[in-house]
Every structure is written in structure tokens, then in C-alpha cells.
Amino acid sequence: MNVAIIGTGYVGLVSGAGFAEFGHRVVCVDKDESKIMCVHNGDLPIYEPGLEEIVKRNRQAGRLQFTTSLEEAIPGSQVVFIAVGTPESRRGDGYADLTYVYEAAREIASFLGNYTVIVVKSTVPVGTARQVARIVREVNPGAEFDVASNPEFLREGDAVFDFLNPDRVVIGVESEKARRILLDLYRPLQKKEIPILVTGVETAELIKYASNAFLATKISFINEIANLCEEVGADVQDVARGMGLDQRIGLKFLQPGPGYGGSCFPKDTKALLRIAQESGVACRIVEAVVEVNAAQRARMVRKIRQALGGSEAGKVVAVLGLTFKPDTDDMREAPSLTIIPALVERGALVRAHDPQGMKEARRLLPSEVLFCDDPYEACSEADAVVLMTEWNEYKNIDLSRLKRLVRKPVFVDLRNVFSPGDMEKAGFDYFSVGRKPVY
Ligand code: NAD
Numbered sequence: 001m002n003v004a005i006i007g008t009g010y011v012g013l014v015s016g017a018g019f020a021e022f023g024h025r026v027v028c029v030d031k032d033e034s035k036i037m038c039v040h041n042g043d044l045p046i047y048e049p050g051l052e053e054i055v056k057r058n059r060q061a062g063r064l065q066f067t068t069s070l071e072e073a074i075p076g077s078q079v080v081f082i083a084v085g086t087p088e089s090r091r092g093d094g095y096a097d098l099t100y101v102y103e104a105a106r107e108i109a110s111f112l113g114n115y116t117v118i119v120v121k122s123t124v125p126v127g128t129a130r131q132v133a134r135i136v137r138e139v140n141p142g143a144e145f146d147v148a149s150n151p152e153f154l155r156e157g158d159a160v161f162d163f164l165n166p167d168r169v170v171i172g173v174e175s176e177k178a179r180r181i182l183l184d185l186y187r188p189l190q191k192k193e194i195p196i197l198v199t200g201v202e203t204a205e206l207i208k209y210a211s212n213a214f215l216a217t218k219i220s221f222i223n224e225i226a227n228l229c230e231e232v233g234a235d236v237q238d239v240a241r242g243m244g245l246d247q248r249i250g251l252k253f254l255q256p257g258p259g260y261g262g263s264c265f266p267k268d269t270k271a272l273l274r275i276a277q278e279s280g281v282a283c284r285i286v287e288a289v290v291e292v293n294a295a296q297r298a299r300m301v302r303k304i305r306q307a308l309g310g311s312e313a314g315k316v317v318a319v320l321g322l323t324f325k326p327d328t329d330d331m332r333e334a335p336s337l338t339i340i341p342a343l344v345e346r347g348a349l350v351r352a353h354d355p356q357g358m359k360e361a362r363r364l365l366p367s368e369v370l371f372c373d374d375p376y377e378a379c380s381e382a383d384a385v386v387l388m389t390e391w392n393e394y395k396n397i398d399l400s401r402l403k404r405l406v407r408k409p410v411f412v413d414l415r416n417v418f419s420p421g422d423m424e425k426a427g428f429d430y431f432s433v434g435r436k437p438v439y
Contacts, residue, residue, distance in 0.1 A: 001025070001185055004077040006104045008035050008066065010046055010159065010263070010330065011121060011152050012083035017051060018163035020058035022188040027065045027073040039066045047329040047356045050160040074111035079185060081150070082108075082132070083121040087267060094270035096125050105132040109139035117178045119148045123208050123268055125275050129172070129201045146178035149201045151208035156262065157327030168195045172204025209275065212268040213286045218253035219260045220292035226256035226434025227299065236434025237416060256433045258335035258388065258414045259296035261324035266293070266333040297335055300414055300433075301342045307384050307412045307431045313347035316407065318382035320375050320397075321389025322365075323357035331360040335414075336388050344368050353378040355391050376405055384410040390417050399426040 001024045005016040008030035016028040030036055035045040044052055058064035067073055074080060084100035101122055108118060118136065120129045133147040149172035154162035169186050173179045179198055186196055199207070226236040236256050244251030260266065269290050276283040308315045324334035331337065334357070340350055350369045354361060358371050372378035375394060379385050379402055387394055395417050403409050403426060411418070411428040416435065423430035431437045 001079060001181075002077045003027070003079045003081065003185070004029060004070075004073040005081045005083055005121075006030075006070070006073075006108065007082065007084035007100075007122070008032075008039075008045070009083065009085060010048070010156055011154065012081070013044070013046065013055075014048060014051060014154060014159040014163050015081065015083060015121065015152065017054045017058060017064060018160070019185070020061075020064040021054050021164065022185075023063070024185065025063050026058075027067060027077070029067055029070055029073045031068065033068055036066050036068050048156065048159050049327055054160060070107050070111050074108055074116075075113040077116065078114075078181060079117045079119060080108055081119045081121045083152070086122045086124055086271075087263075088270060094274045096123070096267065096271040096274075098124065098128060098131075101128060101132065102135055105135040106139050109136040109143060112136070112140055112143040112145060115144040115146075115177070117146050117148055117181050119150045119182070120205075121150050121152050123151060123212075123264065123271075124149075124205060125209075125271055126202045126205045129205065146173070146175045147201070148173045148178050148182060149204035150182065151204060153208070153211065156330050157325055165192070166194060168197055170204050170207050171196060171198050172201040173198060174201055206275075209268055209272040212265055213272050213283075213289065215253050216260050216265045216269050216293070217285060217289045219255075219257075219265075220289040220296070222254045222256050223259060223296045223433075224292055227296075229434040230436070233436060234434075235436075239434075256416065257296075258300045258339060258433075259293040261333040261335050261337075263330060263332040266290075269293075297338045298342075300335070300339055303414075303431060303433075304339070304343060304384065304386055304412050305346075307410050307429070308348075311346070312343050315348050315383040316381055317343055317348045317350050318375075318379040318385045318406075319350055319352040320354075320378065320385065320387050320394045321391055322352055322354035322361045323389050326389055326391040327356075329356035329360060331357050331364055334389075336361070337364055339388070340369060341366055351378045351380070351382065354389065355393055357389075376401060380405050382406045383408045384412055386412045386414065387417060388414055390415040399423075399428070403427050 003019050003024050003026045005012045005028045008028045016026045020026045038045045082104045086096045089095040089097040129147045129149045171182045229236040240254040243249050244254050322336045344366045353372045353375045409428045411430050413432040416432045
């Protein structure tokens with residue numbers, strides 16, 4: 001099958017490479033020339049484990065191409081995916097900004113040839129696919145097409161694996177023809193017995209928001225339980241395990257920390273609240289999830305202050321990890337972007353390190369932050385070391401070397417990577433989330 005993907009970002013590039021891996025002929029399109037140039041030069045515009053190999057393999061096999069030209073990509077394609085960004089609107093009111101989606105729809109419309117299925121893969125509010133259909137009809141009244149919804153559930157850092165081995169595929173369609181074509185497209189997954197759920201378009205659109213809001217709920221829930229643990233002397237790691245072993249609850253997403261971040265949960269929870277508000281329906285749980293997440297970040301700043309003895313002023317704080325999670329270079333809505341500026345504002349001297357995120361972090365963090373080439377350099381003369389993101393590199397850090405480098409052996413572990421006992425043995429005053437501090 002011939003497939004075009006509009007938007008060569010985290011989702012578009014991984015999906016494009018994934019569909020090529022299924023055996024389809026794929027053209028990935030992006031407006032941003034630098035991204036397409038980057039691929040043509042043998043690089044990738046994003047960091048994602050395993051992606052380079054499948055891009056290379058499928059390009060060599062002639063199944064995967066990259067272009068900035070819709071005219072090249074659209075006319076021969078039976079399926080056209082829209083995988084452009086849907087950030088929170090600039091007004092900051094929680095609405096999803098659909099400018100890129102609608103622009104892509106208008107641009108695609110004028111190049112449509114034979115019957116095409118236009119699939120919205122971007123995460124969009126309920127009703128967006130219908131708007132896309134309206135726009136296409138307006139621009140090209142003679143076009144033969146259907147619009148479908150196929151939300152994406154991949155996780156950055158595991159995106160390639162997730163795309164090739166998803167827990168499920170959701171397809172929202174309105175015609176039998178579109179249904180058949182999309183089922184054909186995903187046939188390699190059907191063979192692996194991965195569930196493919198075919199629904200109406202609105203249902204598919206809502207499944208994505210409801211899933212992300214539920215995952216964010218688990219995180220905010222366990223963060224509140226962690227805070228309670230700190231007060232009552234319980235250990236949240238054991239509480240989470242004790243809860244999660246119940247199969248109705250599950251162990252995943254019960255990891256306490258500095259709150260969720262990334263390009264999806266923050267904007268998708270807020271967008272869901274807007275959809276609910278416009279529909280006159282209360283979504284009080286999701287409202288609380290958003291509030292708890294903001295409060296958790298503020299609580300982490302207070303935790304670091306407490307570890308520093310009550311004030312950040314003039315103290316050197318080493319921050320290990322800047323991205324919102326490990327194995328990605330994505331800095332969007334990372335907790336570090338609120339926690340570090342708060343520390344700097346109160347006079348902390350922040351020395352930071354991240355294996356992949358520093359290029360983007362330099363643009364987003366205050367100019368006072370000093371970026372270091374390796375984690376040990378960041379920790380040199382530190383009054384406290386803060387583990388912000390649980391990269392493997394930090395999990396295996398040499399604690400005795402660290403102890404020799406720092407000014408004060410204070411370690412604030414916002415991801416509960418280390419065990420309090422081990423840190424005590426290593427000679428650190430250890431602070432974590434939802435467990436008793438060790439002095
Ligand atoms: P991204 O910002 O990484 O990529 C979007 C790309 O689209 C950019 O490269 C941009 O230049 C390009 N673009 C915008 N308008 C265009 C146009 N008219 N023609 C061609 N290219 C255009 O975004 P992303 O993280 O890949 O997210 C895309 C969508 O997928 C969003 O709706 C997001 O919510 C959703 N999603 C993201 C993830 C994730 O982990 N990143 C997971 C699931 C779903």
C-alpha cells in the first residue's frame with residue numbers, strides 16, 4: 001500500500017518507519033526543511049532508541065522516502081496520515097491548537113487524486129476529524145475520500161517497540177471502504193493477534209484523551225499517596241507494589257516522582273477538561289489530577305530547599321537529568337523546566353547534565369544554568385545532587401566517586417532510583433519521594 005505521513009516528528013517519523021517495516025511504501029512529509037535535510041544526510045531529527053536502524057533499513061529497501069513536497073507524496077497515496085503537532089493553544093487556556101491539523105487538511109485536499117483515506121493520527125478533540133472532512137470538501141469538492149481517526153499510543157523512548165507491538169490499535173471510521181483499507185494496513189499486527197478496535201470516529205478520538213487522562217490520574221494518585229506516606233512514616237514503593245500486584249490495579253504508572261510531563265499528558269488532560277466543559281459535563285477527577293501535578297512540582301522545590309538546609313541562596317545544586325523521562329531528547333513540559341527556574345530564582349547555582357536533552361534545555365532554561373559534559377563534572381562542589389530523570393547512566397553512577405566530588409553529601413532522588421539503605425551506607429543524606437529521609 002502507498003502511504004503518506006504529514007509531519008515527521010516523534011509520531012510521524014516512527015509511524016512512517018513502522019509502516020515501511022510492515023512492507024508498505026511510505027513517504028514522510030514535513031514542512032520543516034531542516035528535518036528532511038537531516039534525514040537525507042543520514043541523521044535523524046530526534047533521538048529515539050532503535051529508530052535509526054529501521055529508518056536506514058527501509059530507506060535502503062526503497063520503502064521509505066522523505067520530502068517537503070506534498071505534491072510528490074499525496075497523489076499516489078491510498079492512505080494519508082496527519083501526524084502534525086497539536087500543542088496547547090498559545091492563549092494557555094487548555095484548548096488544543098488545531099491550526100497545524102487544519103492547515104495540513106487544506107494542503108492535502110488540493111492534491112488528492114483517486115479515493116484516499118485521510119487519517120488523523122494527531123491527538124485531537126472530539127469532532128476534529130469531522131472538521132477535517134469539511135475542510136477537504138470545501139477546498140476540493142470533487143475529491144473522493146473518507147476521514148478516519150487512528151490515535152497513536154506510542155511512548156517516547158520505547159516508540160519503535162510500541163509502534164510495532166502495540167497493546168491495541170484503535171481505528172475510528174465511518175465507511176466500510178475505509179475500514180477495509182485500514183485493517184489491511186495493519187494486517188501484520190492482526191497476524192500477531194494484537195487487538196484492533198474499530199469504532200466510530202468520535203469514539204476513537206475520545207479513547208486517546210481518556211487513556212492519557214487515566215494514566216495521568218494514576219501518577220497524580222500515587223504522588224498524593226507518596227506525600228501521605230511521608231507524613232505517616234510509610235514507604236510508597238511498598239504501598240505501590242502492594243496495590244499494583246492486584247491485577248485490577250496493575251503495577252505500571254504507580255511510580256511516584258516530580259509529576260508527569262512530556263508533550264502529551266499535560267496538554268491532553270487540559271484539552272479533555274475543555275472538551276468536557278464545552279459539553280457541559282463535569283470531569284472533576286481530571287481537574288484534580290492537573291492541580292495535583294502542579295502542586296507536586298512545587299513540593300519538589302520545597303523538598304530540595306529542605307535538603308539544602310532551608311535556603312537555596314548561594315548553594316550549588318547539581319541536577320542530573322533534564323528531559324521529562326529517560327531515553328528521549330524531548331524537553332516539552334519536563335518537570336525540570338519548572339523546578340530549575342524556581343531554584344535559580346531563589347539564588348541556587350545550578351549545574352546540570354542530561355545525556356540527550358541539553359541542546360534543547362539550553363534554549364529553555366535560565367541563562368544562569370551551567371551545563372556540564374558529564375554527570376561527575378555537574379556534581380563537583382555541589383551542596384546537593386538532585387536526580388531529576390532516571391537515565392540508566394545515573395542509576396549506575398559511582399557513589400563513592402560522587403561523594404568525593406561534592407561539597408556536601410546530600411542526595412535528592414526525585415525518582416526513587418536508589419535504596420535509602422544503600423545511600424546511607426554510601427554516606428549520603430538521602431531524600432526521596434514518599435519514603436522517610438535518611439540522615
Ligand atoms: P512533533 O512536534 O514532534 O512533530 C510534528 C511535525 O509536524 C513537525 O516536524 C512539524 O514541522 C510538522 N508539520 C506541522 N505542520 C505541517 C504541515 N502542514 N505539513 C507538513 N509538516 C507539518 O509532534 P509529535 O510529538 O510527533 O506529535 C504529533 C501528534 O501526535 C500530536 O497530536 C501529539 O499529541 C500526538 N502524540 C504524540 C506522542 C508523543 O509521544 N510525542 C504520542 C502519541 C500521540
